[in-house]
Each structure stands twice: as C-alpha cells, then as structure tokens.
Amino acid sequence: xxxxxxxxxxxxxxxxxxxxxxxxxxxxxxxxxxxxxxxxxxxxxxxxxxxxxxxxxxxxxxxxxxxxxxxxxxxxxxxxxxxxxxxxxxxxxxxxxxxxxxxxxxxxxxxxxxxxxxxxxxxxxxxxxxxxxxxxxxxxxxxxxxxxxxxxxxxxxxxxxxxxxxxxxxxxxxxxxxxxxxxxxxxxxxxxxxxxxxxxxxxxxxxxxxxxxxxxxxxxxxxxxxxxxxxxxxxxxxxxxxxxxxxxxxxxxxxxxxxxxxxxxxxxxxxxxxxxxxxxxxxxxxxxxxxxxxxxxxxxxxxxxxxxxxxxxxxxxxxxxxxxxxxxxxxxxxxxxxxxxxxxxxxxxxxxxxxxxxxxxxxxxxxxxxxxxxxxxxxxxxxxxxxxxxxxxxxxxxxxxxxxxxxxxxxxxxxxxxxxxxxxxxxxxxxxxxxxxxxxxx
Amino acid sequence: xxxxxxxxxxxxxxxxxxxxxxxxxxxxxxxxxxxxxxxxxxxxxxxxxxxxxxxxxxxxxxxxxxxxxxxxxxxxxxxxxxxxxxxxxxxxxxxxxxxxxxxxxxxxxxxxxxxxxxxxxxxxxxxxxxxxxxxxxxxxxxxxxxxxxxxxxxxxxxxxxxxxxxxxxxxxxxxxxxxxxxxxxxxxxxxxxxxxxxxxxxxxxxxxxxxxxxxxxxxxxxxxxxxxxxxxxxxxxxxxxxxxxxxxxxxxxxxxxxxxxxxxxxxxxxxxxxxxxxxxxxxxxxxxxxxxxxxxxxxxxxxxxxxxxxxxxxxxxxxxxxxxxxxxxxxxxxxxxxxxxxxxxxxxxxxxxxxxxxxxxxxxxxxxxxxxxxxxxxxxxxxxxxxxxxxxxxxxxxxxxxxxxxxxxxxxxxxxxxxxxxxxxxxxxxxxxxxxxxxxxxxxxxxxxxxxxxxxxxxxxxxxxxxxxxx
Numbered sequence: 037x038x039x040x041x042x043x044x045x046x047x048x049x050x051x052x053x054x055x056x057x058x059x060x061x062x063x064x065x066x067x068x069x070x071x072x073x074x075x076x077x078x079x080x081x082x083x084x085x086x087x088x089x090x091x092x093x094x095x096x097x098x099x100x101x102x103x104x105x106x107x108x109x110x111x112x113x114x115x116x117x118x119x120x121x122x123x124x125x126x127x128x129x130x131x132x133x134x135x136x137x138x139x140x141x142x143x144x145x146x147x148x149x150x151x152x153x154x155x156x157x158x159x160x161x162x163x164x165x166x167x168x169x170x171x172x173x174x175x176x177x178x179x180x181x182x183x184x185x186x187x188x189x190x191x192x193x194x195x196x197x198x199x200x201x202x203x204x205x206x207x208x209x210x211x212x213x214x215x216x217x218x219x220x221x222x223x224x225x226x227x228x229x230x231x232x233x234x235x236x237x238x239x240x241x242x243x244x245x246x247x248x249x250x251x252x253x254x255x256x257x258x259x260x261x262x263x264x265x266x267x268x269x270x271x272x273x274x275x276x277x278x279x280x281x282x283x284x285x286x287x288x289x290x291x292x293x294x295x296x297x298x299x300x301x302x303x304x305x306x307x308x309x310x311x312x313x314x315x316x317x318x319x320x321x322x323x324x325x326x327x328x329x330x331x332x333x334x335x336x337x338x339x340x341x342x343x344x345x346x347x348x349x350x351x352x353x354x355x356x357x358x359x360x361x362x363x364x365x366x367x368x369x370x371x372x373x374x375x376x377x378x379x380x381x382x383x384x385x386x387x388x389x390x391x392x393x394x395x396x397x398x399x400x401x402x403x404x405x406x407x408x409x410x411x412x413x414x415x416x417x418x419x420x421x422x423x424x425x426x427x428x429x430x431x432x433x434x435x436x437x438x439x440x441x442x443x444x445x446x447x448x449x450x451x452x453x454x455x456x457x458x459x460x461x462x463x464x465x466x467x468x469x470x471x472x473x474x475x476x477x478x
Numbered sequence: 479x480x481x482x483x484x485x486x487x488x489x490x491x492x493x494x495x496x497x498x499x500x501x502x503x504x505x506x507x508x509x510x511x512x513x514x515x516x517x518x519x520x521x522x523x524x525x526x527x528x529x530x531x532x533x534x535x536x537x538x539x540x541x542x543x544x545x546x547x548x549x550x551x552x553x554x555x556x557x558x559x560x561x562x563x564x565x566x567x568x569x570x571x572x573x574x575x576x577x578x579x580x581x582x583x584x585x586x587x588x589x590x591x592x593x594x595x596x597x598x599x600x601x602x603x604x605x606x607x608x609x610x611x612x613x614x615x616x617x618x619x620x621x622x623x624x625x626x627x628x629x630x631x632x633x634x635x636x637x638x639x640x641x642x643x644x645x646x647x648x649x650x651x652x653x654x655x656x657x658x659x660x661x662x663x664x665x666x667x668x669x670x671x672x673x674x675x676x677x678x679x680x681x682x683x684x685x686x687x688x689x690x691x692x693x694x695x696x697x698x699x700x701x702x703x704x705x706x707x708x709x710x711x712x713x714x715x716x717x718x719x720x721x722x723x724x725x726x727x728x729x730x731x732x733x734x735x736x737x738x739x740x741x742x743x744x745x746x747x748x749x750x751x752x753x754x755x756x757x758x759x760x761x762x763x764x765x766x767x768x769x770x771x772x773x774x775x776x777x778x779x780x781x782x783x784x785x786x787x788x789x790x791x792x793x794x795x796x797x798x799x800x801x802x803x804x805x806x807x808x809x810x811x812x813x814x815x816x817x818x819x820x821x822x823x824x825x826x827x828x829x830x831x832x833x834x835x836x837x838x839x840x841x842x843x844x845x846x847x848x849x850x851x852x853x854x855x856x857x858x859x860x861x862x863x864x865x866x867x868x869x870x871x872x873x874x875x876x877x878x879x880x881x882x883x884x885x886x887x888x889x890x891x892x893x894x895x896x897x898x899x900x901x902x903x904x905x906x907x908x909x910x911x912x913x914x915x916x917x918x919x920x921x922x923x924x925x926x927x928x929x930x931x932x933x934x935x936x937x938x939x940x941x942x943x944x945x946x947x948x949x
Binding site for chain 1: 533536537559564566654773775776777792824827828829833850860865867869889890891893907909914923924925929930933934937938943945948
C-alpha cells in the first residue's frame with residue numbers, strides 16, 4: 037500500500053540523510069575550529085561535536101555573538117601561519133616547451149608498456165622537479181632517464197595550490213643571466229598561483245572542470261592517473277555500435293526437435309482451441325495454465341539488452357565528453373607508477389554548460405562498453421538479488437560539473453532480464469530475507 | 479534504527495495478537511524508545527495475494543516414475559480438463575473517453591484485480607480501493623483504523639510537535655532578550671555570567687528536538703494507557719480534556735475548534751445516511767495496466783461507456799495510443815511509432831513479464847515503481863524513469879528527423895539530479911530505462927510483432943560520494 041512508501045520516507049529520513057549528506061556539502065560552524073587543538077597541540081585527536089543550526093535570525097545579542105565568534109574563528113584559522121620547513125621545500129621549474137622528446141621507440145613496441153625510466157614521460161608534462169623528495173611523488177609525476185620527475189599540469193597546479201611545491205619561472209622566460217648550478221633555483225622568480233592557473237589550465241587538454249574533479253578527489257586521498265581517453269582528439273573507428281545493437285535478446289521461439297514436438301502436444305492439450313496469439317492477444321491464451329512460470333515465459337516479448345554478451349570496446353571509440361578520462365585508485369590500493377593496477381573507479385568529466393542534456397543511449401552505451409565487465413561477485417551478491425541488480429555488470433562514474441559544482445553519478449549497466457523474479461516468488465524466501473532491507477547502521 | 483523496528487512492514491504471516499516475535503521486537507525497541515500500543519492483527523496478506531496474476535492456474539499432479547498410479551492421476555487430471563475445461567474469468571471494465579481512463583465498478587472485479595497482481599487504484603483511496611471500509615470506520619460502524627487514518631493521525635501529531643518546538647524556541651528567545659535587557663540596565667561590564675546563562679538556554683533549545691519530543695510523547699501515552707487499564711472508562715474523556723487543555727498555541731486551538739464543529743456536523747449527517755451507505759468508489763486502471771490485462775492476459779474486456787459495446791484488442795490499442803496525447807488525437811489520425819503509450823507500455827510489459835509488480839511512480843517523480851510481489855509485502859526498491867532513444871540509423875537520416883529525435887530525447891541534468899536526489903531520500907534505486915524506438919513501418923495487425931520491435935535497456939544511477947568509498 038501507499039503508506040508503506042510513506043513509512044519508508046518517514047522512518048528512514050535520518051538514516052538516508054546520514055548516507056546522503058556529504059559533510060563537505062554543509063555550511064560548517066566555524067566555531068569548532070577554535071576547539072580544534074591542531075593550533076597548539078597535535079597529540080589530541082578528538083573532534084568537537086557540532087551543535088544545531090539556527091535557521092532564522094532573531095534579535096538576541098547571543099545569536100549575533102555566536103555569528104561573530106564563528107566568523108572570528110574562521111579568520112583565526114585562516115590567519116594561522118603555516119610553516120614550511122626549508123628542508124621539505126620542493127622546487128620545480130616550469131618548462132613551457134615540455135619534456136625533451138623521448139628517443140624513438142622501436143616499431144612494434146607499445147610505448148605505454150615499455151617499463152624503465154624515461155620512456156613514459158607524457159608530452160603534456162610541463163613542470164620538472166630536479167631534486168624530488170617527499171611523499172607526493174609516490175603516485176604523481178613521471179621520472180625521465182636522468183631521474184628528474186616531470187609533472188603533468190594538473191599535478192603541478194594541485195601541489196602548488198596546497199603549498200607543497202614551489203614552481204619557478206625558467207630563465208628562458210625571465211631572461212635572467214645566472215650561471216648554471218644550484219644558484220639558479222635561488223635566484224629564479226617563483227610562479228604565483230594566478231600565473232600557474234593561467235599557464236596550466238588549457239594546457240594538454242586540462243580544463244577547469246577536469247582540474248576541479250582531479251583536485252577534489254586528490255585532496256581526499258585518492259590516487260589518480262590519466263586514462264587513455266584523456267585526449268579528446270584521439271579517436272578510433274570502431275564497428276562496436278553494430279555489436280551493441282545486436283546484444284538484445286530475441287523473443288522466444290519454440291525450439292525444434294523432440295522437445296518442441298512434445299511441447300506443442302502439451303500445448304494443444306492445455307489449449308485445444310489455440311486461443312493464444314501474440315498478434316491479437318491474449319498472449320497466454322484462454323486455455324488451462326499449469327503454473328505461473330510458464331505464463332511469464334510466454335509474456336517475455338520485449339527484447340532487452342544483455343550486457344554480458346558484448347566484448348569490451350576500445351576506450352577511444354567513445355565520443356567525448358562521454359569517455360573515461362581519469363582512472364582513480366583508492367588510497368589503500370598499492371600504486372606502482374610504472375605498472376598501474378586496474379583502477380578502482382573510472383571517471384568521465386562532463387561540463388553541463390557544453391553538454392546540456394543527459395547522455396543519449398548510444399553515448400552512454402559506448403561509454404559503458406569501454407569499461408571492463410565487472411559482474412556482481414561474492415557470496416553476498418549471490419544471495420541478494422537487489423544487491424546484484426544495484427551493482428550491475430559494467431559501471432562508470434560521471435562527474436557532472438555545473439559551474440564548479442561537481443555531482444558524481446555512478447552509472448551501472450543492469451539487466452533486469454537476467455533476474456527472473458517470478459522464479460523466486462512463492463519460494464520460502466520472503467522479500468525481507470531476499471535483501472530488501474539494508475543493514476541498519478547504528 | 480528504532481523507527482524501522484517499531485514500524486515493521488506488514489508481516490508475511492498474520493500475527494494473531496502479540497506473538498513471541500512481536501514481543502521480542504518491542505523489547506529491543508524499548509531500549510531506544512517506548513513501545514507503542516499494540517496494533518490490531520494484520521490481514522493474512524500472504525493468503526489474500528497468493529496469485530500473482532488474475533489468471534487461474536491448475537497444477538498438474540506430479541509424476542513419480544516408480545509409482546504407476548501417479549501417471550494415472552496425471553492422465554485423469556488432463557482428461558477432466560479436456561471434458562470440462564474450467565472457466566477462466568473475464569472481467570469487464572469500461573473506457574471513459576472524457577477522462578481517457580479505464581474504470582471498473584463491479585465490486586468483485588475490483589477485489590480480484592487488486593488482490594491478484596495489484597492492478598489499479600481506488601479512485602477515493604490512496605492505493606487499495608478501501609473507501610467504503612474507511613467510511614464505515616469513520617462512522618463507527620467498524621473497529622480498527624485504516625492506513626489513511628493512521629497517516630492522518632501521525633501527521634497531526636508531527637505538526638503539533640513542531641508547533642510545540644517552535645513555541646519553546648520562541649520562549650527561549652524571549653527569555654534571552656529579557657536577560658540581555660536586564661544585563662544592559664544593570665550595566666554590568668563583564669558579559670560572562672550572561673554568557674553562561676545564555677549558553678545553558680541555548681543548549682536547552684538545542685536539546686528540544688522533534689525526536690526527543692516524540693519519545694516523551696510516547697512515554698506519556700504509554701503511562702496513560704496503563705492508567706486507563708486500571709481506572710474506568712471515564713479516563714478516556716479526561717484524557718481528551720487533557721489533550722485539549724494543554725494545546726500549545728492558539729493556532730492549534732482554533733483549528734481544533736473548527737474541526738470539532740465540522741465533526742459535529744459530520745456526525746449529524748452520518749446519522750441521516752447511516753442506512754444508505756453505499757460504495758461510491760471505483761477502481762481506476764492505468765492505460766498500460768488495461769492493455770496488459772486485455773492483450774497479454776486476456777483477463778479483461780473493455781467496453782465503451784456509451785453503448786456498452788466491447789472494444790476489440792486492436793482497436794483498444796489504437797484508442798489508447800490516441801489518448802496518450804493531450805488533447806486526444808482524432809480517430810482518423812495515424813498512430814505514430816513513438817506514441818507515449820507504446821513506449822510506456824513496452825516498459826510496463828517488460829517488467830511485468832519478469833514478475834515485478836509495476837505501479838505508477840508519480841508520487842516520487844518517476845514513471846514506475848517496481849515492487850517485489852506487491853506493495854503490501856515490501857517497499858518498492860526500484861523507481862523507473864523512461865527515456866525514448868532514437869538511436870536507429872533511420873532517425874539520423876535527414877536533418878529534420880535528427881532535430882526531432884534530439885528534441886524528443888533531451889533531458890536536462892538538473893532534472894536528472896532532482897529525480898536522483900528524491901529517490902535517494904526515499905531509499906529507492908533509480909533505474910533509467912531507455913526504449914529504442916524502431917523506424918516506422920506500415921501498421922499491421924500483429925501487436926506482438928509491433929511491441930517486439932522496441933528494445934529496452936536499463937541503467938542504474940546512484941550518487942557517488944567519494945568520501946564514503948575511500949575505505
């Protein structure tokens with residue numbers, strides 16, 4: 037009944053909001069910054085509790101005081117001097133020309149796969165770090181054969197923005213006459229944040245939207261690498277569109293052979309006047325029905341898409357912006373820069389001001405088919421149909437950036453047709469046991 | 479959550495009175511919140527809704543190879559069916575062209591269509607056609623509460639709690655203003671004592687959340703229930719008096735007064751027509767449900783409202799296709815391959831054929847809701863939105879067709895985010911169902927061939943919160 041749904045709404049709002057409310061979405065009460073001990077004491081690690089929000093202004097001085105205290109707390113936090121130990125200072129140099137061209141690769145060898153230093157510096161890299169140190173280069177940058185680390189524009193911009201990197205203008209631009217050696221670093225001019233944005237956004241396919249997504253994920257700990265589809269202009273002709281059209285089930289036809297003959301005999305017994313007709317209806321006929329499964333089988337008339345039958349297509353055969361451009365790894369994933377593991381998430385970045393409407397079927401289907409098959413696995417999935425359906429067979433994450441506001445959507449290719457609900461109905465498993473209820477969180 | 483345990487879904491088995499299961503549930507709930515007054519036993523939904531479709535099924539006795547008698551019994555059952563085939567009930571509904579809808583007025587048919595497959599909606603009820611029952615209960619002819627009443631009561635309670643909270647907040651603000659004014663008059667320079675007092679009051683306000691208030695309310699009610707048990711029936715009236723005396727705000731009081739007077743009127747009316755209470759409700763079938771019942775199951779016959787003439791399946795299809803536009807297209811118009819009815823019917827048929835109970839999702843801003851077995855058993859887990867897709871090469875052959883297709887399948891991101899957020903809030907998974915529209919062909923009489931040319935493809939959409947997938 038309808039009240040069931042309303043119960044769901046009512047009873048679960050708290051839980052739902054807990055799941056859905058992203059702390060970063062909320063306006064923070066900055067007074068709690070005052071209680072944070074990081075300014076004075078780094079040993080204690082308890083987080084302050086938040087109070088309730090005031091939704092309306094009232095004439096009390098108390099509210100005004102709270103507001104100004106909150107504002108002051110934020111100012112204090114921002115005004116707190118951040119110290120950079122000169123020992124940890126990393127200096128990088130901007131190279132507008134990009135890295136020197138790599139030595140020619142012998143034909144027949146995939147340049148992306150050759151391991152070893154120097155072979156994998158992207159031509160889009162434009163900042164190099166002569167003496168790399170610190171943790172950031174564990175999953176960022178590419179080393180050339182001299183041991184110099186080259187950074188991609190988004191990586192350089194991200195590090196500069198968080199104050200971990202000091203980028204210098206090259207002498208070729210500033211025109212300074214300094215002799216070679218270590219003094220170059222000390223005398224060269226540091227690049228400002230504004231200049232860095234001006235230099236790096238728009239370079240090598242880096243748009244502001246892509247950088248927004250990159251930096252927001254990077255900040256919360258993910259490791260990110262560019263996917264082959266990063267370059268919009270690269271594309272491959274693929275006949276996969278035809279394949280994808282053929283991945284639909286065909287309406288059932290009666291099989292030949294003995295089984296078919298027997299089937300039609302039984303059919304005749306059950307429905308001697310053969311009133312069953314898909315052309316004029318009723319599809320199941322007026323005869324005697326033996327069980328509901330047979331009825332449902334007769335009703336299966338609409339072709340549906342089966343995602344498991346398709347081969348994975350080339351990621352470059354998709355149409356931008358619906359193509360995977362970032363590979364994202366969870367912080368727990370071990371990253372070896374020369375041999376990246378399969379990514380945990382694949383992300384396509386969409387600018388809503390350019391792609392104003394949601395993807396059409398061919399766009400979305402090409403995007404999903406460019407990701408590897410990831411069928412539901414595991415004991416839990418085998419048991420719970422809803423979990424299986426929600427997981428899907430292929431999945432991709434769309435980062436929809438609307439004027440700087442990013443919404444991430446996980447899109448999964450499901451096939452309801454692969455789960456015959458009518459076969460499980462009437463079994464001893466109630467819907468509750470079949471995975472209807474999500475685990476309660478306390 | 480306590481909420482989930484104390485408001486269970488209709489149980490699969492009927493619970494006659496407080497069963498041991500119910501007791502343990504209430505015990506666990508007691509830790510977090512007081513138990514509610516015991517509910518009346520639920521109907522045995524498992525028995526009422528044992529047939530998933532309004533079609534009779536006659537099981538064949540099973541064949542046991544080493545028992546020749548079983549073969550005889552199978553043969554016998556076939557023979558009896560050959561000699562006297564059991565009648566398959568065909569129900570009747572009528573099509574009302576003024577409202578483009580299909581109505582069922584026969585009591586028996588209404589029950590049958592609702593109980594076997596959850597077809598239709600009561601025109602005066604929220605979902606299940608139970609207006610008559612509601613009305614009887616309202617007039618005191620029957621015991622117990624209907625779901626609509628329970629919801630109404632819950633809403634009133636919640637509203638009252640909110641008003642109470644608002645009043646508390648207002649009081650706190652006033653007190654604070656007074657304290658501040660007093661502090662100004664006394665001209666105290668150090669604000670620390672005020673601050674401390676203010677802090678305490680603020681905390682008081684913060685503590686007064688709806689949840690807390692609800693808990694207190696339940697405590698109160700339980701105690702009252704206990705008292706009622708001990709004392710005589712007169713407690714009931716005193717309780718009512720209590721309730722009206724401690725109403726928090728004049729707004730509520732006024733409202734209550736109005737409803738009281740209207741209730742009195744109602745009571746007078748009720749006395750007048752107690753005898754002549756008849757069902758004024760009918761079952762309304764959606765066009766997709768109607769066509770599914772007629773074409774796929776053959777369990778329904780649709781007649782024209784004006785002349786009671788039965789409508790054939792093929793003319794029903796073209797009728798429903800014309801009426802899927804507003805205003806309905808004229809009789810002479812040619813059906814189009816992307817008539818809204820065709821697209822929504824294809825999706826309806828697809829999910830029904832897999833065993834889902836498909837109902838309208840209009841209250842959550844979607845096209846359909848998918849229930850496992852039925853709405854009385856569990857919440858809908860999936861909400862479906864339908865998007866036509868013009869990916870067949872035919873639709874990109876000419877500029878005109880291209881433009882047409884682009885317009886037809888365009889949906890904005892904002893719309894998608896909206897729908898997605900609503901589904902997340904009501905804990906449903908959003909299914910985006912694309913229907914591939916085939917190129918038009920001259921219309922044929924083969925309905926099966928026609929709907930088989932559409933193809934469906936489903937995607938599940940969910941918000942991805944990077945903070946929660948980090949591990």
